[in-house]
Amino acid sequence: MHTEMHTETPETFPRIISVDDHTVEPPHVWRDxxxxxxxxxxxxxxxxxxxxxTFVGGKFAPKMGAPGEDGPLVDWWIYEDLHRPLTRLDTAVGCSRDEIRLEGITYEQMRPGSYSVPERLADMDVNHVQSALCFPTFPRFCGQTFTEAKNRELGLxxxxxxxxxxxxxxxxxxxQGRLIPLALIPLWDAELAAQEVRRNAARGVRAVCxxxxxxHLGLPSIHTDYWDPFLRACDETGxxxxxxxxxxxxxxxxxxxxPPAVGSTITFANCCFSMTDWLMSGTFERFPNLRIMYAEGQIGWIPYILERADVVWEENRGWGGVADKVRRPPSELFAGHIYGCFFDxxxxxxxxDAIGVGNVLYETDYPHSDSTWPKSxxxxxxxxxxxxxxxxxxxxxxxxxxxxxxxxDGRWPGPGAR
Incomplete structure (x- = not known):
């Protein structure tokens, strides 16, 4: 690994608030x-x-060896029957592009800003970043790791x-208010999820995965009313x-x-499908204060999807199953409820102009391989x-x-702030 050099230039560009960075959880999080x-x-x-x-066809498949067996020594997260190694893709900043491969690593082999608060703030300073919202690593991006576990009490x-x-x-x-909290929910129970949203909202948390x-996780779609308790909690707490x-x-x-390059090129596709789901679900009619955001989905695809969704809503809503629940053009719903996030x-x-200035957020994706650090x-x-x-x-x-x-000035106000 090597440290990128950064030359100071006049501060004509606003200090960045990144809405998609990541934390690599230190080993003590659950142990303690x-x-x-x-x-x-x-x-x-x-x-x-x-x-x-291996990581082929969109599927990640690691195999852990027994003590003394051949193979590089790697730090693994163990949870029930799950064995999940730390990888270079979890924390790639500080490495040249040719050094970023699909390989296992230890905590000592990653940039300390991945898991250490002081080191993270220092790396944010290098990158002209004031504040950052961080997604999980071991729990995966919405806590699927706990959802897939056998013991529900332990999962909660x-x-x-x-x-x-x-x-x-x-x-x-x-x-110092520069890291913005992002909570998880127990996805397997919408009532428990609502309780967790409210518990964290009471201490100033304004975002949930x-x-x-x-x-795709074996859970109900948003076209059902299953998620209503969770969505109501989000709507009411902001x-x-x-x-x-x-x-x-x-x-x-x-x-x-x-190969992984195929999936990496079309990573926005799930966001595209998801946004169409939400726009045609009637959810925003029932929860008028609800807002959603798509991290790392980029924004260039949004104008056409809005154009097509409006045409379908106007021309095909009679047989399209949305006439009784989607009362306004999807593009209007987007403008009031949805945010696209991009790094490049x-x-x-x-x-x-076809997306909306008020519906776009910037991100740096630190410390992943897509990250623009230290040149965001x-x-x-x-x-x-x-x-x-x-x-x-x-x-x-x-x-x-x-x-x-x-x-x-772009800082999280702290526990209890609303």
């Missing part, structure tokens, strides 16, 4: 918070050989432990529903043997140079401040 009876089954880290690891404790760590430690006093396509690419545990691909999308920015300011300056300064201000930070309830 779960009851003693679960220390042998709850999430914990062990170091063991990696026998094999695992979700709550993560949220407590997120609020009290990752976003605690040491973060959710799956882009719940049926909690944003944040959906990251891959939060359906099924990355888009075309075939079982397609020159095409989308050239077509900003330079990327933004290059791609937003044609936009008026007040428009750039809204995209880079103003919209995030409004959406996430931050202070005027």
């Amino acid at each position: 918070r779960l009851p003693a009876k679960y220390h042998d089954t709850g999430p914990r880290v062990v170091r063991a050989p990696l026998k094999e690891m 404790l695992g979700v709550r432990a993560y949220n407590d760590w997120m609020v009290e430690e990752w976003c605690g006093p040491e973060a 959710f799956s882009e396509i719940p049926p 909690t944003v529903v944040a959906m990251h690419i891959g939060s359906s545990s099924k990355m888009p691909s075309t075939s079982a043997d397609a 999308d020159a095409f989308g920015l050239k077509n900003l 300011r330079e990327v933004g300056e290059s791609q937003m140079g044609h936009l008026a300064p007040d428009v750039v201000e809204r995209i880079v930070r103003g919209n995030a401040i409004d959406l996430l309830g931050l202070t005027a």
Whole structure:
């Protein structure tokens, strides 16, 4: 690994509020918070050989070796029957592009800003980032790891432990309001999910992870009323529903043997499908204060989907199953409820008028391989140079401040703030 050098330039670009970064959870998160009876089954880290690891057709398949077997020593998260290694794709910043491969790593081999608050703030300073909203790593992007577990009591404790760590430690006093909390919910029970939304909203949390396509996780779709308790809690507390690419545990691909580059090119596809789902579900009619965001989905695809959705709603709603529940054109619903997030999308920015200045958020994706760190300011300056300064201000930070309830200077107000 090597450290990127950054040359200071005059601060003409707004300080970035990234709505999609990631935390790699340190080993103690669940060890310190779960009851003693679960220390042998709850999430914990062990170091063991990696026998094999593939990522083909959108499916990730690692194999853990026994102590003493051949293979590089890797740090693994163990939870019930799950064995999940830390990988270079979890934390790629600081490595050259040719060094970023599908391989297992240890905590010592990753950039400390991945899991350490002081180091994260330092790396944010290097990247012209003021504040950041961080998605999980081990729980996966909406807590699927706990949803798939056998022991529901342990799963619920695992979700709550993560949220407590997120609020009290990752976003605690040491973060100086610069790290913005993002909560998990127990996806297997909408009533429990609503309770967890309210528990965290009471301490100032304004965003919660959710799956882009719940049926891929074996859960009901948003076309049912199953999620109403959860959605009502979000609507009433001003909690944003944040959906990251891959939060359906099924990355888009075309075939079982397609190389990862295929899926990486079309990562936006699940967001596209998901947004169409929400626009045609009637959800926003029933929950008028609800707002959702798509992390790492980019924005260039949005104008056509809105155009097509409006045509279908206008021409085909009689037989399309939406006449009685979608009362306004989908593009109007989008404008009032949905946010697209991007880190590198020159095409989308050239077509900003067809998306809406108020519906776009900026991100850096630290510490993933797609991250623009440490040059997120330079990327933004290059791609937003044609936009008026007040428009750039809204995209880079103003919209995030409004959406996430931050202070005027872009910080999380802290527990209890609403």
